[in-house]
Amino acid sequence: MLYLRQVFTIAAKDLRSELRTKEALNSSFAFSMVILVLFSFAFDPSSEQLHEISGGLLWLVYSFASALSLNRGFARELENDCLDALVASPVPVSALFLGKAVANYALLMAVEMVGFLVFGLLYDVQAAHYFWPVLLVIALGTWAMVVVGTMFSAVTVNLRMREMMLPIIIYPLLLPALMAAMTTTTDLLNGAPFGPNLIFLRVLAAVDLIYTLLSMIFIEFVLVG
Amino acid sequence: MRNKAIVLLALISATLLIYVLARVFFVLPDELNQGAIYRIIYFHVPGAITGFTGFVTAMIAAGFYLATGDLKYDRFSAAVTEVSLAFASINLVTGMVWARIIWGVWWAWDMRLTTMLICWLIYAGYLMLRRAVEEPTKRAKLSAVFSFFGCIDIGIVWKSIEWWNTQHPQPVLSIRDGGGMAPGMEAPIYINLVALLCLSACMIMVRMRQEAMSNEIDSLRRTAHTI
Numbered sequence: 336m337l338y339l340r341q342v343f344t345i346a347a348k349d350l351r352s353e354l355r356t357k358e359a360l361n362s363s364f365a366f367s368m369v370i371l372v373l374f375s376f377a378f379d380p381s382s383e384q385l386h387e388i389s390g391g392l393l394w395l396v397y398s399f400a401s402a403l404s405l406n407r408g409f410a411r412e413l414e415n416d417c418l419d420a421l422v423a424s425p426v427p428v429s430a431l432f433l434g435k436a437v438a439n440y441a442l443l444m445a446v447e448m449v450g451f452l453v454f455g456l457l458y459d460v461q462a463a464h465y466f467w468p469v470l471l472v473i474a475l476g477t478w479a480m481v482v483v484g485t486m487f488s489a490v491t492v493n494l495r496m497r498e499m500m501l502p503i504i505i506y507p508l509l510l511p512a513l514m515a516a517m518t519t520t521t522d523l524l525n526g527a528p529f530g531p532n533l534i535f536l537r538v539l540a541a542v543d544l545i546y547t548l549l550s551m552i553f554i555e556f557v558l559v560g
Numbered sequence: 561m562r563n564k565a566i567v568l569l570a571l572i573s574a575t576l577l578i579y580v581l582a583r584v585f586f587v588l589p590d591e592l593n594q595g596a597i598y599r600i601i602y603f604h605v606p607g608a609i610t611g612f613t614g615f616v617t618a619m620i621a622a623g624f625y626l627a628t629g630d631l632k633y634d635r636f637s638a639a640v641t642e643v644s645l646a647f648a649s650i651n652l653v654t655g656m657v658w659a660r661i662i663w664g665v666w667w668a669w670d671m672r673l674t675t676m677l678i679c680w681l682i683y684a685g686y687l688m689l690r691r692a693v694e695e696p697t698k699r700a701k702l703s704a705v706f707s708f709f710g711c712i713d714i715g716i717v718w719k720s721i722e723w724w725n726t727q728h729p730q731p732v733l734s735i736r737d738g739g740g741m742a743p744g745m746e747a748p749i750y751i752n753l754v755a756l757l758c759l760s761a762c763m764i765m766v767r768m769r770q771e772a773m774s775n776e777i778d779s780l781r782r783t784a785h786t787i
Contacts, residue, residue: 510678511678
């Protein structure tokens with residue numbers, strides 16, 4: 336119970352800090368919008384072909400937007416040596432990690448939901464019938480992005496080329512999850528039944544579980560040593 | 561002692577490779593449907609297994625490093641990953657050559673091929689991460705953690721042909737319930753696997769010796785600077 340309260344305290348701190356500055360929130364949202372507009376030049380927005388690749392496009396927006404906000408996860412604690420103070424605090428390092436992941440998840444889900452709505456409006460993608468299954472896929476895929484992104488933002492936090500290294504490291508690790516999320520979302524948005532995509536959903540859930548466990552085990556080595 | 565082991569491993573590997581090449585090109589007949597190109601399997605499959613064995617070994621060595629803090633395990637893990645990436649590249653390139661002849665295209669976005677490419681990209685990222693961190697202990701710690709994350713994809717690559725309907729052929733080896741090859745045709749795959757494993761062990765030892773020499777040169781340079 337104490338552990339959960341510690342996770343919640345860290346998450347609330349991060350969310351409060353983000354809602355005051357809105358640094359990651361604004362930049363992720365603005366970046367998502369720019370990519371959504373750019374897609375209209377790359378494809379004919381009214382064509383049938385766009386519907387066939389809609390899931391892929393949506394997840395490209397999400398993954399680019401996530402790299403922006405996840406980069407800030409631990410980097411924002413560098414000022415005034417806040418990271419050292421956090422690590423030295425009585426909060427377990429895994430709770431610190433989980434708290435940050437939960438805060439990142441809440442922020443990213445908010446950006447993604449707005450992005451999903453705008454995507455549907457601009458490109459005439461109807462998702463009303465499949466809203467809940469698509470939401471489940473987005474929720475699972477986003478947790479994979481957040482958990483890997485938060486973990487590796489801790490890994491790269493002290494590197495000189497932090498902004499460059501994080502995407503290079505996290506995208507290949509996320510590819511199995513992104514592949515599963517993209518395929519399932521595209522099928523669902525095109526009205527395909529959920530059944531054949533169950534294997535992708537299992538892959539997503541397994542990736543979420545394994546990456547979360549690995550992160551909670553190894554975050555201590557990354558932040559404390 | 562280490563030099564003798566390197567020479568011995570290289571000799572075993574060379575002997576087996578020459579034996580397999582002679583057998584594959586001069587004894588075994590062409591395959592009924594694929595013709596001569598099927599012979600690429602004798603490097604394609606052992607290349608993949610050698611690469612995967614290396615990646616898993618690197619993860620185990622990374623675990624030893626995290627448990628003991630001894631940098632020799634980190635050097636071993638890095639050397640194994642580098643060499644295994646080369647074998648994974650052999651697997652990808654030979655697969656592409658085979659696909660060009662049989663499928664008419666160099667690449668198909670099939671799950672087995674895609675997950676293998678992802679695996680290659682992950683370990684290329686591992687090497688880039690190592691180059692980005694200068695402090696040896698920090699580098700060792702971060703790359704050890706990365707090694708554990710990277711290994712997840714190996715399971716997905718391995719199972720991909722069972723989980724999805726792939727264009728990539730289903731298992732042909734009898735040890736994986738394939739049984740699609742005559743025993744005389746299957747045996748050279750295992751012999752070549754031993755040859756490639758010996759070759760990779762030899763390359764890992766050479767790479768570790770290079771690393772030790774590089775460390776020695778660094779320390780001599782530091783001493784020279786202080787003088």
